[in-house]
Amino acid sequence: xxxxxxxxxxxxxxMGNDKSIKCEQNLGHDTMYWYKQDSKxxxxxxxxxxxxxxxxxxxxxxxxxxKSPDKAHLNLHINSLELGDSxxxxxxxxxxxxxxxxxxxxxxxxxL
Amino acid sequence: xxxxxxxxxxxxxxxxxxxELRCNYSxxxxxxxxxxxxxxxxxxxxxxxxLSGSTLVKGINGFEAEFNKSQTSFHLRxxxxxxxxxAEYFCAVSGQGGKLIFGQxxxxxxxx
Numbered sequence: 001x002x003x004x005x006x007x008x009x010x011x012x013x014x015m016g017n018d019k020s021i022k023c024e025q026n027l028g029h030d031t032m033y034w035y036k037q038d039s040k041x042x043x044x045x046x047x048x049x050x051x052x053x054x055x056x057x058x059x060x061x062x063x064x065x066x067k068s069p070d071k072a073h074l075n076l077h078i079n080s081l082e083l084g085d086s087x088x089x090x091x092x093x094x095x096x097x098x099x100x101x102x103x104x105x106x107x108x109x110x111x112l
Numbered sequence: 113x114x115x116x117x118x119x120x121x122x123x124x125x126x127x128x129x130x131x132e133l134r135c136n137y138s139x140x141x142x143x144x145x146x147x148x149x150x151x152x153x154x155x156x157x158x159x160x161x162x163l164s165g166s167t168l169v170k171g172i173n174g175f176e177a178e179f180n181k182s183q184t185s186f187h188l189r190x191x192x193x194x195x196x197x198x199a200e201y202f203c204a205v206s207g208q209g210g211k212l213i214f215g216q217x218x219x220x221x222x223x224x
Contacts (some may be wrong), residue, residue, distance in 0.1 A: 045211040
């Protein structure tokens with residue numbers, strides 16, 4: 001059973017398009033996160049949700065909009081995609097108050 | 113503000129040799145530290161964590177790390193590496209809201 005899953009695994013699209021990445025966790029965790037890994041493999045937090053409420057928003061352009069329909073899902077919608085958005089996006093989850101995070105397999109986004 | 117510095121971007125080593133991957137952190141609050149491993153084209157997997165208690169932490173795959181408060185370090189060690197240990201290794205500290213703040217990563221390359 002996959003603990004944290006993401007779809008799609010690969011996403012290739014043109015500049016200016018709008019796209020979504022979905023994340024689901026079956027661990028019963030309360031908190032979910034989105035991280036961005038750039039071409040130099042540097043990982044940085046983007047958002048965090050706890051029980052469907054936004055907790056962290058790390059100076060991410062407002063073209064990025066996370067949505068949490070329930071505590072098992074955290075989707076990432078990106079409007080007007082730019083070349084600089086090309087990266088690998090990782091979803092993660094953790095229990096409330098815990099520090100260990102479980103990561104999904106990543107979504108490699110390529111903007112042409 | 114919290115930060116993590118991984119002192120080596122690349123560490124080449126021969127199979128069965130010992131290895132140490134260095135990590136220094138900066139934090140003004142209680143420290144929770146982690147090492148994650150990322151195999152090629154995969155997500156992040158937790159190797160080990162320090163939350164409290166014994167400063168010597170043992171993890172999976174024969175890895176261990178030592179928390180040194182006076183030197184603000186959390187170096188990762190393995191006495192004998194295998195080809196399969198070739199991967200990117202990330203040190204991280206838990207920050208405000210539970211987000212993980214990552215170092216720049218260390219590429220461990222194990223040669224036969």
